[in-house]
Amino acid sequence: MSNTLIRINGLSFKYDEESLNVLNNIHMQVCKGEWVSIVGHNGSGKSTLAKFLNGLLIPTQPNIVTVEDLDSYDEEIVWKVRNKVGMVFQNPDNQMVATTVRDDVAFGLENIGIKREEMLNRIDWAIQKVKMENYLEHEPHRLSGGQKQRVAIAGIIAMRPSVLILDEATSMLDPMGRKEVLDTVWKLNKEEGMTVINITHDLEETVLSDKIIVMNKGEISTYGSPKEVFAQGEKLVEAGLDLPFSLQIQQLIKEKGYNIPTACLTKKELV
Ligand code: ADP
Numbered sequence: 001m002s003n004t005l006i007r008i009n010g011l012s013f014k015y016d017e018e019s020l021n022v023l024n025n026i027h028m029q030v031c032k033g034e035w036v037s038i039v040g041h042n043g044s045g046k047s048t049l050a051k052f053l054n055g056l057l058i059p060t061q062p063n064i065v066t067v068e069d070l071d072s073y074d075e076e077i078v079w080k081v082r083n084k085v086g087m088v089f090q091n092p093d094n095q096m097v098a099t100t101v102r103d104d105v106a107f108g109l110e111n112i113g114i115k116r117e118e119m120l121n122r123i124d125w126a127i128q129k130v131k132m133e134n135y136l137e138h139e140p141h142r143l144s145g146g147q148k149q150r151v152a153i154a155g156i157i158a159m160r161p162s163v164l165i166l167d168e169a170t171s172m173l174d175p176m177g178r179k180e181v182l183d184t185v186w187k188l189n190k191e192e193g194m195t196v197i198n199i200t201h202d203l204e205e206t207v208l209s210d211k212i213i214v215m216n217k218g219e220i221s222t223y224g225s226p227k228e229v230f231a232q233g234e235k236l237v238e239a240g241l242d243l244p245f246s247l248q249i250q251q252l253i254k255e256k257g258y259n260i261p262t263a264c265l266t267k268k269e270l271v
Contacts (some may be wrong), residue, residue, distance in 0.1 A: 038215060049199075055085065088149060
């Protein structure tokens with residue numbers, strides 16, 4: 001069985017006939033268990049691409065977007081694609097739908113008619129994975145932003161998707177909330193083997209990934225491991241992105257000729 005979970009094969013798209021392509025000949029693959037970051041400036045096409053990944057937008061030809069070999073072109077099976085792709089969005093407040101954390105996590109499961117015992121098991125499992133066991137009876141709107149996003153993640157993973165997509169899911173959070181969410185997703189990826197796609201405009205978050213895809217004006221301008229992509233600073237600048245702070249410091253130190261071991265300054269694998 002193939003290890004490839006998502007295949008995009010020559011995807012181009014414009015919202016209306018008169019405008020320019022928002023996506024231009026995108027080719028990419030995501031393997032099972034990978035953590036992939038998709039980065040790019042505002043308007044580079046990241047969210048549009050995410051909508052194709054979860055079947056909200058549908059390609060006009062077959063074999064352009066497949067998830068676990070299911071072709072989202074096929075109207076009969078696109079709903080299966082939607083079930084395989086769980087998405088967490090930017091605004092935590094828009095994702096809370098119930099009056100307690102427990103009911104919020106149960107919401108999606110109730111909608112697909114999961115039996116009660118199975119539902120309780122899944123809620124327990126998911127809530128434990130995001131470390132919100134002590135908040136089951138709390139009102140979601142009283143939680144911090146990071147906690148709300150963790151509850152949103154619990155609601156998604158309880159549905160057992162094949163891939164978890166975070167679409168700018170940390171961009172409205174304070175540094176603590178951001179860390180909470182990234183730690184949670186990191187554990188899901190490393191311990192549960194969950195495939196993760198993190199869409200962000202913040203390169204700091206991408207050092208955790210297996211692969212970074214850089215988008216610029218609807219095209220993939222470069223991709224590779226963090227080490228490979230960070231070595232192409234000019235592509236990142238072209239795409240309107242700021243290098244991670246640790247790398248900026250490292251570059252500055254190199255330019256100034258100070259003799260400080262770089263391992264003290266940046267993640268070991270990036271040196
Ligand atoms: P990003 O997520 O990288 O910020 P988007 O995919 O949201 O980029 O947007 C890419 C381009 O598509 C932008 O120019 C945006 O204005 C345009 N766009 C996004 N959504 C729509 C829409 N529903 N209708 C028309 N244009 C849109």
